[in-house]
Amino acid sequence: MPPTLKRLYRRAFPSRVEERSAYFKPPLIGWRRRLHAWFDMLAMDHGFIRYVYTNFHKVDDKLYRSSQPLPHQVRKWQRMGVKTIINLRGGMQYGSYPLEVEAAEQAGIAFEGLQLRSRALPDVAQLEKLETLLKSIAYPAVIHCKAGADRASLGSALYFLILHNDYERALSQMTLRYGHIKGSKTGVLDAMVETYVRDGVPQGQTFMQWVRDGYDPQAIAAAFKPKMLSSFFGDTVLHRE
Template sequence: MYRASLKKISNAIPKFKIAAVAAPVLLVATAIYTLAPSNSSVATGPAKTFANITIKNFGQMDDHFYRGAQPNDNEYKELADLGVKVIIDLRDDPMPFAKSAAETAKMRYVNIPMSDKDYPKNETIDEFLKIANEEGSWPFYVHCAGGRHRTGLMGAMYRFNHDGWDYNKAYQEMKNYDFYTRWGHGEIKKYVDDYWQNFQTKNTGPHSASVSVKATS
């Protein structure tokens, strides 16, 4: 009886050893898989790794697309040093120095004016996507006043058309860049939702600017 019991114990030891070794390895592997991003070029919130950039709410969405708040007069050079070729200013009240500061820093300046409280025109979306899809414009920097609402809307348009994201993922990214609907900004969220619904209905492909959204009354 004692020999039988000892045999059972001795047979069990290797299994315990294997389990003891395998468990930490499994935990490490699981942790690596969990922490690894699905696409290393995608950032879904403001970046904290650009030591030479002082622009508020600054972030990089991919290799082509930087975004953030209104740069001050001196911060355009920071963008030029980063390699930015085109400034896309979404403000309907652009700063007086914006165009000259961008051009002094050897960057192309494009103003696509839009409201931060109303539906944009379809032509506005088309113009933005056209520039965003031009290789000669890469990389570009998109901004409004705070980099939240108009920039967030255009970021969602880019995600739908360029990256194939769905509404929930795109809207979460908007919130990561401090988007909010209070103080009259709810129409921006409604537009993004309406655009996504039309985008799905028309089954448009990547890099398409053919989705039309009518303003609500």
């Protein structure tokens, strides 16, 4: 969206995250708010890109990964037999959120939310919540963030670590194939898995045992050094969330 049009848009509608989250809180009531949600999803949240490229991939027979879906994509997932959606981005300040919640409800798909960050490590409580989700939801499931590149990569990796303790398949989910740039600031997510492989695996610990006994997100983050060019491409060129 051109900068001038973006400024006018933000003057006409709520601009603070808290105000936007309240404004777009589902259900969408009235045609004006619904129309605004669609415009916001396609223009402000870059949904026009995801209309063409969904970054949708099969992880295994029970799990898929994706970017933020549009309503018609949620309906397609229903036809594929998907039972649960796990939203890792939050995104409640965008029109994408109520439209996804509504589409999931209409399709009879359970909707779960657990907000993770693409440039910061999850804490123990977040990992335990994800463990509970992965062990309790109905499958097949789709796990997604905004672009399907970083948090979806982390979520798919954690699926293999938490349920299967398979770090090789976990690391295979965190690659450029999915748009994940390891050398950028989002590479701190890779550093977490690699630290487990280095410290936890030789001790015979499962991933969650290591999380509870030896995981130090502050130390991992402090030791990680992103590459300037990769970070510029991910943050400035791609505008990753």
